[in-house]
Amino acid sequence: MFKATKDIYERPMVTRHSPFALTKHAGMVFDAMPFKEIDGFAIEGLLEKFGSPLYAISEKTLRNKYRELRDAFVSRYPNTTIAYSYKTNYLSAVCAILTQEGAWAEVVSGFEYDIAESLGIPGAQIVFNGPYKPMHDLARAVENRAIINVDSFNELYQLEELAHRYNKTVEIGLRVNMQLNCPTWDKFGFNLESGQAFEACRKASSTGRLRVKGLHCHAGTYLADPTIYTNVAIKLAELGIKLEDEFGIEIEFLDLGGGFASPNTLHKHLMPGTTTCPTFDQYAEAICTPLTRSLERFVGSPRLILEPGRSIVDESMFLLTTVVATKRSALGSKVVIVDAGVNLLPTAFYFKHDISPIHSAGMSVEEVTICGPLCMQIDVLRQGVRLPPLQKGSVLVIKNTGAYNFSQSMQFIFTRPGIVLLSHNGAEYVKMPESTQDIRRLERVPKRLLVKARK
Ligand SMILES: Cc1ncc(COP(=O)(O)O)c(C=O)c1O
Numbered sequence: 001m002f003k004a005t006k007d008i009y010e011r012p013m014v015t016r017h018s019p020f021a022l023t024k025h026a027g028m029v030f031d032a033m034p035f036k037e038i039d040g041f042a043i044e045g046l047l048e049k050f051g052s053p054l055y056a057i058s059e060k061t062l063r064n065k066y067r068e069l070r071d072a073f074v075s076r077y078p079n080t081t082i083a084y085s086y087k088t089n090y091l092s093a094v095c096a097i098l099t100q101e102g103a104w105a106e107v108v109s110g111f112e113y114d115i116a117e118s119l120g121i122p123g124a125q126i127v128f129n130g131p132y133k134p135m136h137d138l139a140r141a142v143e144n145r146a147i148i149n150v151d152s153f154n155e156l157y158q159l160e161e162l163a164h165r166y167n168k169t170v171e172i173g174l175r176v177n178m179q180l181n182c183p184t185w186d187k188f189g190f191n192l193e194s195g196q197a198f199e200a201c202r203k204a205s206s207t208g209r210l211r212v213k214g215l216h217c218h219a220g221t222y223l224a225d226p227t228i229y230t231n232v233a234i235k236l237a238e239l240g241i242k243l244e245d246e247f248g249i250e251i252e253f254l255d256l257g258g259g260f261a262s263p264n265t266l267h268k269h270l271m272p273g274t275t276t277c278p279t280f281d282q283y284a285e286a287i288c289t290p291l292t293r294s295l296e297r298f299v300g301s302p303r304l305i306l307e308p309g310r311s312i313v314d315e316s317m318f319l320l321t322t323v324v325a326t327k328r329s330a331l332g333s334k335v336v337i338v339d340a341g342v343n344l345l346p347t348a349f350y351f352k353h354d355i356s357p358i359h360s361a362g363m364s365v366e367e368v369t370i371c372g373p374l375c376m377q378i379d380v381l382r383q384g385v386r387l388p389p390l391q392k393g394s395v396l397v398i399k400n401t402g403a404y405n406f407s408q409s410m411q412f413i414f415t416r417p418g419i420v421l422l423s424h425n426g427a428e429y430v431k432m433p434e435s436t437q438d439i440r441r442l443e444r445v446p447k448r449l450l451v452k453a454r455k
Contacts, residue, residue, distance in 0.1 A: 019203065023057065027234040031385050032365045033395045035356035043320055043358050043397060049100040050420055051425070052322040052395070053340035055406060057430070058422035059097060062316035062402075069260075069308060076288035076422035081302045083127045085258045086112040088309025088403045089317070093421055093430035095119055098312070106231050106258075107305040110137040110313070113146075118161045127305065129175065131188060138162060141362050142170055144354050147305075149173040151189055156204060163209035173214035173255060175198050178368055179237050182228050185220050197239060198246075205247045213251055215240050217308065222266070222439060226278050226286035232256055233287045242248025244299050255305035256287060264351040264400045265285040273351075273400075280311070310403035317402030323394040324373065334368045340398075341372020341379040343412045347404055348381045355381070361388030365400035370396070411439050 037043060038057050046056060066082070073080040079204050086095060094107070096119055105116035109128030116126050121145020131151045133141070135158060142162045143150050150172050163170040175196045188407055190196040197215075202423050208339035215236050215406040219228055234257065240251035265273040285306070295301055321340035328336050343347050356372065361438025365386045372379040381398070390396075409416055415434035420427045 013086070015351060017280055031355060031357060032360070033054050034358055034385050034440045035359040035399075037356050038318055039422050041427055043395060045428060046420065047175045047320055047322065047395060049435070050418055050429070051314050052320060053338075053344060053417045054417040055344075055401070055417065055425070055431075056318045056320060057091075057094065057402070057419065057421050058318075062094065062097055062300060062313060063101060065312045066098055066103065068104070069306075069312060072284040073288065073304070073306065076284050077304050079289060079301060081308065083255075083305055084127075084312065085309030086115060087296045088258075089313045089407050090115055091406055091419060091431060092119065093419075094313060094316075094402075100185055104305075105281075106220075110134065110140075113137060113140065124268050127307065129218070129307075133158075135162075140163075142166060145171075145192050147176045147214065147253070147255075149189075149214070150200070150204075150362045151175050153200065153203065156200060156210065156436060160207045160209055163207070169209055169211050169213050171213045172204065173216050173253065174204075174212055175216045176236065176239065178219075178232070179218065180219055180224060180228050180231050181225065182220055185218070189216070190216065194233060198243070200247075201243050201247060204358075205249070212243065212247070214251060214253035214255060214302075214305075215243075216255035216257065216305075219259055221259050221310065222261045222264075223259040223277060226263040227280045228292055229235055229256060229283060229317075230286045233290045234294075237298075238292060240302065241294065241297045250300050251302050252300065253303040254291070255306050257309065258307040258309045258311070260308055260311035262400055262403060263355065264314065266350060266353055277437055288414075305430070313402035314400045316400065317405070318401075319398040319401045319405070321396050322400065323390050323396070326391060329369070332391075334366055335371055335375060336368055337371050338381065338396060339373055340381075341374040341414075342376075342408050343372070343374060343379075343414060345372075345381055345398060345401060345405055345417065346408045346410075347401070349382075351400075352385075353382060353401070355385055355387070356399070357388050357390070358397060359388070376380045413441060 011322050024066055034169055039060055083106040084098045085106045099119050104125040105121050106127045107113045107116055123146040126146040126147045128148045130440045138158055159170050176192050177186045177189050178192040190200045201212050204212050217232050217236055219232055236254050245250055261277045263273040263277045319340055321338040323336045324339050325337040367384050367386050369383045371379040418429050419431040419432040421430045
């Protein structure tokens, strides 16, 4: 009888083992260390129960990361507020956990605004950013007294119109971009050095309807150099003090955006992210020291708002995947195909994700390229990673996948798997696996296109 699981004969290859692979100091084979469980949940058991592939979230890690960040800042600058960046991972359960911890919401669309509202976050605790805020979303934010960080002169005029419509003064923040010791994200907001930011405040004040009460700068993402934040803090504070003097306003908040790094490793980096990622204390020191020094020159004492995303959620989520086939490339290197691809791990394009097996194979290690199941040559999760010999059915754990994976994942070729939350309550679905019907639900096929059943 035909057996789908029949053993496959593979021509033996002679592989030269490097001494690094065989010693206990083998820094190069950390990937080969087995990783069997997450918070006491056996990975094999999770896959048996929920199927493969699967995203799994550690509630403990998520809460701990939030608390670590909050404590680092609040201990240095008590008037600090964390507005979690929804775009990083807008899964309702993730946002709900962070809301329970006390986080505000940072949103950049009506869609994200809806999620924050559905979790009961009051308007005054929603920070509304982004370069495109349609009029109806702006109107809702104005009505709810959300914190609106204005991105362009067009938006300023839209808000002036709304202020007239509601016959009230609308309080706003101004998003500012500036030259820093990192590439300038000048797509967003008003430039500092060219005087645009000052001009935006002058225009807002001249309307008599808009009152600038805060400044915002999100300098970039995965910024592993804390001195970038020192510069932002100094420049934003200087601008705030100048605007207070010039326009008789009070700057009530300085929002330094997100961008703190997580321990993932960029493709171009030689050193692993675990060694290059600054601690929250380092970021907090870089920001709070200059801010505290400038405090006495402000009219009041501005709130520090932070909008972290990846630094809070990245480490809490894992992608569990299973080998579905193994082969040799034309040049003889080993390739394994797993059941999760770049459709579920888009950050594989930027990062050398930390991938571990769940079983060890003694000292035996081989270099392997891990590909996803998509019909695309670029569907590669890791190249040249050293793992124990893998075969069909071997399970791999991909770590630090909480940021910008679920929120950028897509139903390309395959529907998306479920997501489970791991907590003292057990392992429970926080998103069910998608079905074909879920994806096609919004489609409509005009009747004239429906062919009669073929004979
Ligand atoms: C305005 C704003 N705030 C916060 C964030 C979160 O950034 P990160 O995930 O790097 O912390 C982003 C992401 O790009 C952003 O655009």
